[in-house]
Amino acid sequence: xxxxxxxxxxxxxxxxxxxxxxxxxxxxxxxxxxxxxxxxxxxxxxxxxxxxxxxxxxxxxxxxxxxxxxxxxxxxxxxxxxxxxxxxxxxxxxxxxxxxxxxxxxxxxxxxxxxxxxxxxxxxxxxxxxxxxxxxxxxxxxxxxxxxxxxxxxxxx
Amino acid sequence: xxxxxxxxxxxxxxxxxxxxxxxxxxxxxxxxxxxxxxxxxxxxxxxxxxxxxxxxxxxxxxxxxxxxxxxxxxxxxxxxxxxxxxxxxxxxxxxxxxxxxxxxxxxxxxxxxxxxxxxxxxxxxxxxxxxxxxxxxxxxxxxxxxxxxxxxxxxxx
DNA sequence: CGCTTGAGTGGACAATATGCCCATGCCTGT
DNA sequence: ACAGGCATGGGCATATTGTCCACTCAAGCG
Numbered sequence: 001x002x003x004x005x006x007x008x009x010x011x012x013x014x015x016x017x018x019x020x021x022x023x024x025x026x027x028x029x030x031x032x033x034x035x036x037x038x039x040x041x042x043x044x045x046x047x048x049x050x051x052x053x054x055x056x057x058x059x060x061x062x063x064x065x066x067x068x069x070x071x072x073x074x075x076x077x078x079x080x081x082x083x084x085x086x087x088x089x090x091x092x093x094x095x096x097x098x099x100x101x102x103x104x105x106x107x108x109x110x111x112x113x114x115x116x117x118x119x120x121x122x123x124x125x126x127x128x129x130x131x132x133x134x135x136x137x138x139x140x141x142x143x144x145x146x147x148x149x150x151x152x153x154x155x156x157x
Numbered sequence: 158x159x160x161x162x163x164x165x166x167x168x169x170x171x172x173x174x175x176x177x178x179x180x181x182x183x184x185x186x187x188x189x190x191x192x193x194x195x196x197x198x199x200x201x202x203x204x205x206x207x208x209x210x211x212x213x214x215x216x217x218x219x220x221x222x223x224x225x226x227x228x229x230x231x232x233x234x235x236x237x238x239x240x241x242x243x244x245x246x247x248x249x250x251x252x253x254x255x256x257x258x259x260x261x262x263x264x265x266x267x268x269x270x271x272x273x274x275x276x277x278x279x280x281x282x283x284x285x286x287x288x289x290x291x292x293x294x295x296x297x298x299x300x301x302x303x304x305x306x307x308x309x310x311x312x313x314x
Numbered sequence: 315c316g317c318t319t320g321a322g323t324g325g326a327c328a329a330t331a332t333g334c335c336c337a338t339g340c341c342t343g344t
Numbered sequence: 345a346c347a348g349g350c351a352t353g354g355g356c357a358t359a360t361t362g363t364c365c366a367c368t369c370a371a372g373c374g
Contacts, residue, residue, distance in 0.1 A: 007222060015217065022213035027360055036323045041362090051221040056179035059216065060172065060307040064208035065164060067310060072259070072266065087302040094309035100298040102229065109229065109296065113310070139266065141257040145244045148305075150217040152251035153224060153270070184331055193352045198333090 005050070007154070010035065014043050015052070015154045067095065067113035069120050070141040073127060075108040076134045083108060089130045095123045162207070164311070167192065171200050172209070172311045219254070224270035226277050227298040230284060232265040233291045240265060246287045252280045 007015075010033070017029050026044065030037040047053045062070070077086055083101055086108060090096045098111035110127060114120035120140070128136050164172075167190070174186050183201065187194040204210045219227070234243055240258055243265060247253045255268035267284060271277035277297070285293050 005221075005223070015215075019214045019217070022215070025360065037361095038324085039322055042321080051218055054216045054218045054221075056215050057176045058172075058179070058213050059211045060176070060311070061208050061211040062307060062310055064162075064211075065307075065310055066162065070257070072257075083302060091303060094313035096303060097307065097310075098305050099301075099303035100227070100229075101300040101302055102296040102298055104296055108302070109298070111305075139259040139261055141259055141266070143258040144256075145240060145258055145265070146248060146253060146256035148255050148268075150219060150222075150254065152253075153219055153222055154217070156251035182331065194332095195353085196351055199350080 007052070008043075010039075011043060011047065011052075012154050014040060015047070016151060019151045019154070062097065062113045066115055069114040069116055070144070071112050071114070071120055071124075071138050072141065073110040073112060073124065073136050073138045074102075074104075075110060075127070075136050076105060077108055078132045078134050079106065081132055086130055086132045089132075090127065093123070093126050096127065164209070165200075167196075168200060168204065168209075169311050171197060172204070173308060176308050176311070219270045223272055224252070226271040226273055227301070228269050228271070228277055228281075228295050229298065230267040230269060230281065230293050230295045231259075231261075232267060232284070232293050233262060234265055235289045235291050236263065238289055243287055243289045246289075247284065250280070250283050253284065 013033055014029060017024060017032060021028075024032065026040050027037055030040045033040070044053070062068075075086070077083060087099060090099050090108075090110060093112075095112050095114055096110055097113060100109045101107075102109045112120075112123050112127065114123045117140075120138075124136065124138055127133070170190055171186060174181060174189060178185075181189065183197050184194055187197045190197070201210070219225075232243070234240060244256060247256050247265075247267060250269075252269050252271055253267055254270060257266045258264075259266045269277075269280050269284065271280045274297075277295075281293065281295055284290070
């Protein structure tokens with residue numbers, strides 16, 4: 001029942017197609033790939049249930065929404081409690097886009113955005129405003145040289 | 158001609174709706190929001206051309222595609238040449254998902270994935286294998302505590 | 315070897331959504 | 345007072361979807 005967790009060649013072509021031409025639709029894709037529509041349907045359903053396709057939601061650009069400043073914070077967390085309370089605190093801050101536990105001094109890695117540099121100060125203050133956060137060091141993103149992409153992984157042999 | 162770069166209340170509701178229920182479609186959204194279909198069409202078109210909606214492509218999960226290991230590298234670049242050659246080098250590596258120029262010692266911040274820890278070594282070797290890369294320090298993501306999200310920014314007042 | 319199962323196919327169907335057109339009403343700034 | 349931008353609501357032909365079905369093919373297995 002549980003399907004192979006490997007990506008089929010057809011899977012790859014479907015993913016590539018929908019990544020490059022999102023508006024193509026199931027029917028269009030079936031035509032393009034010269035397979036039956038039902039096949040594309042089934043593959044897509046399987047890709048979704050396998051979790052390969054995380055979401056069909058549109059991808060939004062914080063910069064275009066008025067948050068052009070992007071920064072990465074490395075948080076040092078007070079030992080003992082675990083990260084959960086801090087993560088809950090961070091979750092409540094809209095400007096926190098992402099958070100990872102990383103190797104090193106038991107730390108948290110946080111991606112934040114802000115309206116401008118002054119606003120970034122406010123965001124960082126909000127991030128640090130937690131009993132468990134001992135220290136934070138921030139690096140501002142000056143330019144996005146490679147925007148988030150996953151297609152190469154699909155195409156890769 | 159250039160539209161307001163502020164998000165309307167209707168804009169916000171449209172974005173929120175499509176983020177939470179991507180399959181709702183234009184007609185469904187117009188029903189849900191009690192506005193005319195043409196309005197939703199026009200808003201979406203404008204959001205796309207404004208760049209707020211970056212793409213309608215499905216969001217893929219590297220982990221589900223066989224790349225469960227995620228890591229962040231900070232690269233120190235040799236002074237003088239600028240980052241462009243390094244970025245081109247990184248672009249050619251499928252496992253590089255993202256790259257930013259950041260403040261600090263004129264550095265590059267890179268998000269990579271790999272099939273396992275051994276594979277990560279290979280990826281890092283590939284990343285570092287460039288004349289202009291002087292040094293690299295890597296932090297492995299042990300857990301994603303907050304997965305990439307942009308909805309809070311939309312909802313935020 | 316014969317059987318079962320899963321996957322893909324090709325076709326059909328009604329229901330729905332899309333793209334595109336137009337005339338109208340309502341603000342707002344000039 | 346008036347033009348331009350935006351939203352409305354309607355209509356229409358076309359395209360797409362969701363959902364069935366019967367059939368084929370290949371692989372796995374007792």
